[in-house]
Amino acid sequence: MGIMGFLRERMGKILAFFIGFALLAFIVSEVVRSGGSFFRDDSNELAVVNGEKVPYDKFNAKLEQASQQFKQQGQSMSPQITSYLQETTWNQVLSQLLLTKEIEKVGLVVGDDEMNVMIGDNNPDPQIVRQFSDPQTGQFDRARYDQFKAAIQSGKAGAEPTKAWGDFVIDLIEAKKATKYVTLVTNGLYVNSLEATDDYEAKNKLVKFKYTMLDYASIPDDKVTLTDGDYSAYYDEHKNQFKNPQDSRNFEYVSFNAAPSKEDSVAAMQQVEKLAADFKASTNDSLFVQINAETKAPLAFQRKGTLSPKLDTTMFNAAKGFVYGPYLENGNYKVAKLVDVKTTFDSVKTKHILIDLASTGGNDAKAKAKADSIKKLIDGGKSFAELATTFSADKGSAAKGGDIPSFDANGVMGGGQGALVPEYYNAAFKAAKGSVIVAKSQFGYHVIKIEDQKGSVKLVKVGVVDKPLTASSKTQTIAYSNGQKFLASLTPDNFEAEAKKEGLKPRTAEDVTAIASGLPGLDNAREIVRWAYKAEVGDISDKVYQVGDQYIVARLTAIKPKGILPLEAIKKQIEPAVRAEVKAKQLKAKFDAAAGGSIEQIAQKVGGKVVPVENVVFANPIIPGLSAEYKVIGSVFGSPVSKVSKPVDGTQGVYVFVVDGFTNPPAITNVIKQKEQIAQTMLQRSQSVLFDALKDNAIVKDNRAKFF
Structure with missing residues (x-):
């Protein structure tokens, strides 16, 4: 009874204990199995920089933005490009985190007055100037920028543009703070007159000397035995050179x-040969390409020089219906058919009035209605030039009555003035001379008047069916x-x-x-x-x-x-240098035994020859006919005239030299200019050196390998 009473009284506590124990065991097993932590959610932790977490989703959003910008330039995303963008984005995020901490320490801010200047009308930030530049002239379009700001301030721009603008302004402020910090650091750089004079002499003071040299190659590698002591001595002396950055x-x-084997190639060729016969007989070439081609692309007319080299000359000299191939190109078997041929204008001259979405608060329907109304006014006899001056968002062309330079069938304007968007030039080439049309592009709605159509050019429409050789x-x-x-x-x-x-x-x-x-x-x-x-x-x-x-x-x-690598990790890497050091000891001993007398006598004793050298400067320590010898040339400039040196081990061998004389340059006439040149070099390196210093002092836990 005593035991039963004891259990009844304490059953709740006992059950709680066992349930808790079982629950803890389950949690621990899950933690072990998943490699995570119950007390810390690290599933989204890309990195930790000085105790501050970098969430994967935020980093990935920046990476995706960078990738989209790259794709918009027409570039393909290869593994190398993907890796480059990941590393570039990481460095941007890391530098921002590190700089933010430093900026907070010194209390740098961007005031309201500064912000008003950066986004104001008089002297806006360069990023704003680029975004609101006229696509034809490249000049800052102040009116379009004013319209955009008015739409943002009135709330008519829409939620997405307003948020994008807010994010842009925040980035602008952070960039300004970073610029201030870098300026604060670089303003502390100083070059004194002594440094300027030393730099001038290093580049202009000449030396004339003679040397004799015993090459390391004169001792066969198999005649040199390297000991652990040799490796350790070299490692200890050069340890800081083996710092692993990551x-x-x-x-x-x-x-x-x-x-693919030869059999695979033959099989692929047979398959494409059958396709070639079917393509030749096809009556719906566009559909045939879409069904059978690995690379789906709409058929379009192209001018000479835009086709691949294998097709360009052939197709422009062939008759409609001609089939070329099969042929192998970039790992694909291909068949090409000349679907159509036509002659069109060589160039078109137009005027336009641009109605951008900002002028209608982002409302597409209103922008189109406005463009249609302007077209009706022009059709009714209103002056195109006056309407362009009043309504066009493209102020560069509006000042010229809406005039656009002549352009060819690819939209390339004459005189190297750039290219138009496809929607514009395609619409202009399809329209009749003298007509007024409305076309939409990424810039908004264009009211276009076809002023003139000149010349003629032959265009071909070629369909290509490709099959990869796998x-x-x-x-x-x-x-x-x-x-x-x-x-x-x-x-x-x-x-x-x-x-x-x-x-x-x-x-x-x-x-x-x-x-x-x-x-x-x-x-x-x-x-x-x-x-x-x-x-x-x-x-x-x-x-x-x-x-x-x-x-x-x-x-x-x-x-x-990361850090200074142990000897075992770099032993193979330093083996040639260690072998050179051991050889240097033997060659120095040979020189020591021949010491005494002139350099000619020493050279004769060791079986070498004397080589005269002139006009070498300290800043460019290259021995003619050999290579850069920093230690040797440094020793030359530190030696007295007419005294035979002790043996000096260089990059290529062991040297003994005698200085014949120095030619000092004229006294420096403009110390200030010399100081400015050195300071400019220091300034160019300062930002990268600053970032490297911040990274070296930071504690970074990098988990990117888990996510990419």
């Missing part, structure tokens, strides 16, 4: 080629099977031996960062990089990785943490 990996890999499943299976067989034969110690046995030559990938996109010979290798950052030294890849048309097996050879 965590990196080294690995070696072999590849098994799965590129490896068959048989080709891919053979390559993958060979990779699997090789992987199965590996241990952590036999990678090179097995590769040699299979006739494979391993390639090395060194200093691979966590967000690297490509490797030597491999364009998109993110999967392998991710594996490398989970592996330990000596690990073999967990599977055969496919990268493009290659199957890859890899072995991790080194992990290089």
